[in-house]
Amino acid sequence: MKYIKDYKDGDRVFDIYLCKHKQSAVTKNGKSYDNLILQDKTGTVDAKIWDPNNPGIGDFDTLDYIEVYGDVTSFQNALQVNVKRIRRCQEGEFNPADYLPVSSKNIEEMFAELLSYIRAIENKYLRKLMEAFFVEDTEFIKTFKQSSAAKTVHHGFVGGLLEHTLGVVKLCDYYCKAYPLLKKDLLISAAICHDIGKTRELSLFPENDYTDEGQFLGHIIIGTEMIGEKIRRIEGFPSLLSGELKHCILAHHGEYEYGSPKKPAIIEAVALNFADNTDAKIQTFTEILNASTESGWLGYNRLFESNLRGTKLE
Structure with missing residues (x-):
């Protein structure tokens, strides 16, 4: 399984994830799409279904475990998944412990x-x-x-x-x-x-x-x-x-x-x-x-009201 924390721009995804959130939306041009948040124990990532009517997109809802096929892209210094296909998984196909973020401490x-x-x-x-x-x-x-x-x-x-x-x-x-x-x-x-x-x-x-x-x-x-x-x-x-x-x-x-x-x-x-x-x-x-794939200036963060800088340890 490829964990979300290991995603890089350009990666191809073909794994099972927890659909933490699903919401339908409409582009400025009136085209329907779906916003998703995918989750595993290492974190979450935004995902987009640009063609919800694609026959490869099966029926699923929030908190379902879904098999996702798509591509990892970078948008405004954050990674997201461009989803091509989705299949809802059945119990026994996944271990829930792989999808819940847990403290690194005992x-x-x-x-x-x-x-x-x-x-x-x-x-x-x-x-x-x-x-x-x-x-x-x-x-x-x-x-x-x-x-x-x-x-x-x-x-x-x-x-x-x-x-x-x-x-x-x-x-x-x-x-x-x-x-x-x-x-x-x-x-x-x-x-x-x-x-x-x-x-x-x-x-x-x-x-x-x-x-x-x-x-x-x-x-x-x-x-x-x-x-x-x-x-x-x-x-x-x-x-x-x-x-x-x-x-x-x-x-x-x-x-x-x-x-x-x-x-x-x-x-x-x-x-x-x-x-x-x-x-x-x-x-x-x-x-x-920890979530950043970049070193140097990371961009403006509203919580800190500042442009943040990160340094990767060698």
Whole structure:
């Protein structure tokens, strides 16, 4: 099988892929065509069916596994597939594990490392709250391990939410060493659960799309509600501590225009915002570099509002 990450301009494709998305469109000249997103475990690629009525294009839909015959071309510094033929595949012709993007890091090892941070929390209320999610709630644990951290922007793969969470926790752990004023137990707890709402905001792969709850509320509100539900079951949980923890979650995007219901009002919320933004931005840039087939200037990127430059290691 030729994986998407190995595509080069001019390649010929004849393999099975997951159709992550299918949408009909019309050119400026009124000609119908189909936009597709093909996916395997290494990533996604845009594809075009310029002649949907071609008898070689079989019936298929979003989330079907399809055998694709076509050519890889470059358009505006991005690769895409010009599809000539498609056949919908039957169960047994493919292994689903080949088509779901998965973290390059070991999921169980990352989760064990996350648990080590929970065991180190000295505040009994915060430790009990973290254990309620990450030790006692088996359904939550299963979903958390499988969830992505985003639909497309960063950590958009199985295990992505865990990988991002651990990255944020490690940054916050460093902040606590560098800035002793920070309340370590509060900041580490906030880092561990800052994105737990994404377990309900996004569906699991292969869909990895926004749920109704995610569209209505978003992961920040969902996560705050999830924390509130667990806190109510912990007798004597201090109200001020509850408010500080929830505030960190509500403010972790930092600015209203980035979807944050609150702006940081305590130093731990400021630290969490910086850690979250750092891990997300560095991972986003990493994924851009990994997806690029070019060195040098890569063109303007709207997320960074800058013309980005990549350098291939020799």
